[in-house]
Amino acid sequence: MDSCAHDLEATYAGHLDVLMRRTTRALEVTGFTGLLIHSGSPPPVFLDDQHYPFKANAAFKIWVPLTDVQDCFLYVEPGRRPLLLFHRPQDYWHKPADLPESYWTAHVDVRPVPDRASARPHLPADLSRVAYLGETFPEITSWNVGAMNPQALVTRLDYDRAVKTPYEVACLREANRRGARGHLAAERAFREGGSEFDIELVFLRACGQREQELPYNPIIALNSGAAVLHYQVLERTPPAERHSLLIDAGAEFAGYASDITRTYAHDSSDFAALVREMDQLQQSLCASVRAGVDWRDVHLSCHRLLSELLNDADIIRCDVEKAVEIGLSSVFLPHGLGHLLGAQVHDVGGFLRTPEGGEIPRPAGHPYLRLTRVLEEGFVVTMEPGLYFIDALLEQARADARGAHINWARVEQFRPFGGIRIEDNLAITRTGCENLTRDAFAAVSAG
Ligand SMILES: [Mn+2]
Numbered sequence: 001m002d003s004c005a006h007d008l009e010a011t012y013a014g015h016l017d018v019l020m021r022r023t024t025r026a027l028e029v030t031g032f033t034g035l036l037i038h039s040g041s042p043p044p045v046f047l048d049d050q051h052y053p054f055k056a057n058a059a060f061k062i063w064v065p066l067t068d069v070q071d072c073f074l075y076v077e078p079g080r081r082p083l084l085l086f087h088r089p090q091d092y093w094h095k096p097a098d099l100p101e102s103y104w105t106a107h108v109d110v111r112p113v114p115d116r117a118s119a120r121p122h123l124p125a126d127l128s129r130v131a132y133l134g135e136t137f138p139e140i141t142s143w144n145v146g147a148m149n150p151q152a153l154v155t156r157l158d159y160d161r162a163v164k165t166p167y168e169v170a171c172l173r174e175a176n177r178r179g180a181r182g183h184l185a186a187e188r189a190f191r192e193g194g195s196e197f198d199i200e201l202v203f204l205r206a207c208g209q210r211e212q213e214l215p216y217n218p219i220i221a222l223n224s225g226a227a228v229l230h231y232q233v234l235e236r237t238p239p240a241e242r243h244s245l246l247i248d249a250g251a252e253f254a255g256y257a258s259d260i261t262r263t264y265a266h267d268s269s270d271f272a273a274l275v276r277e278m279d280q281l282q283q284s285l286c287a288s289v290r291a292g293v294d295w296r297d298v299h300l301s302c303h304r305l306l307s308e309l310l311n312d313a314d315i316i317r318c319d320v321e322k323a324v325e326i327g328l329s330s331v332f333l334p335h336g337l338g339h340l341l342g343a344q345v346h347d348v349g350g351f352l353r354t355p356e357g358g359e360i361p362r363p364a365g366h367p368y369l370r371l372t373r374v375l376e377e378g379f380v381v382t383m384e385p386g387l388y389f390i391d392a393l394l395e396q397a398r399a400d401a402r403g404a405h406i407n408w409a410r411v412e413q414f415r416p417f418g419g420i421r422i423e424d425n426l427a428i429t430r431t432g433c434e435n436l437t438r439d440a441f442a443a444v445s446a447g
Helices: 003-030 116-122 138-143 151-161 166-191 196-207 223-227 270-286 295-312 320-325 391-399 401-405 408-417 436-446
Strands: 034-038 073-076 083-087 109-113 130-133 219-222 244-249 260-265 352-354 357-359 380-383 386-388 419-421 424-428 433-435
Touching: 003 034, 003 151, 003 166, 083 116, 109 116, 116 138, 130 151, 151 352, 166 196, 166 244, 166 260, 166 380, 166 424, 166 436, 196 219, 196 244, 219 223, 223 244, 223 408, 223 419, 244 419, 260 270, 260 419, 270 295, 270 380, 270 386, 270 408, 270 419, 270 424, 295 320, 295 386, 391 401, 391 408, 424 436, 433 436
Parallel strands: 034 130, 083 109
Antiparallel strands: 034 073, 073 083, 219 244, 244 260, 352 357, 380 424, 386 419, 424 433
């Protein structure tokens, strides 16, 4: 058994205990006696017989690592083993999923059911105090569940989910190892002259995943494409000149996501130096986090560090505090510093003040920050500072008072490179953090 398989085996039961404890409390507080969770079913394309790719609901896959079986139900009642009604249709068009047998199946009561309606007799006769989580489907109305997706319960579960169990951290560690394999192969493809499309194929092969299995579609941008934050084009032909690669791509493991970005310069140039400086900036931010730190402060300290770096690189000429205050640093870094990560790439609950709800506001002038909570032991977050040369934002700055602080000749020099983002996944501890991504790159390079 490899170390990952061993970790999963050793930690899954404890993970279930934590989920059961959180759920028991959430049900008590919100007045329900049980929870029924649907794995989901893929929506059909409009007036077509095709369906969109299936994505299992996060609320479901945190209990059981089934990411590719639609129309399963998980029934949870305090004091009982979770009941999994496993969808196993009689279907000769598709291959029905095999009944699972893995590190988790001994802890769950698994029963095959051929369709949604056949799941109903396996559930308690009276569901009037059971909360349902999932999309609605025609049969569910006759099941008389107590409530569909009650907000108070959803909010409480979202809030709790920010803190990962040791099992979840083990899954995220493995998702990072898979992602690191993809990234190392992608860098080689870039050096060998591949197109964006070539690099994507190499990434998929090295991760061992098809695109729909990835947590999100990779962002693979050569040259100025890197200035587009969610660049979605995959050019089939290589560009005539090769300057840079920005690749933001993650892999999946047992329903958990990695979310990793690297930026490479094609040759040694001022841009290569800028990438190294951004890497140091990112590492110093990683060194500054631990339980008890307010993420909003880390975000603002990133803007100060970036303003210093921009001055040192002679891209701006402006006092650091002033550069943050007037939004000059935001011209070059318009997105948030990071977000919660887990069963969802952008795990929900990043703004919640308490388990009951309430929102912690973003700092003024930073509308895209996705996390405003104080870090706790067990949070897993991304750390992803960036520095971009985005025409639309530069033009806005040129038109207002910020333009006078920008060295436009220097900007012109860097525009063909697009930009830089460096993103790692951090598991927060009492005294610091475990960098799941750097550890994964080191392990994969060594092994
Ligand atoms: Mn991210």
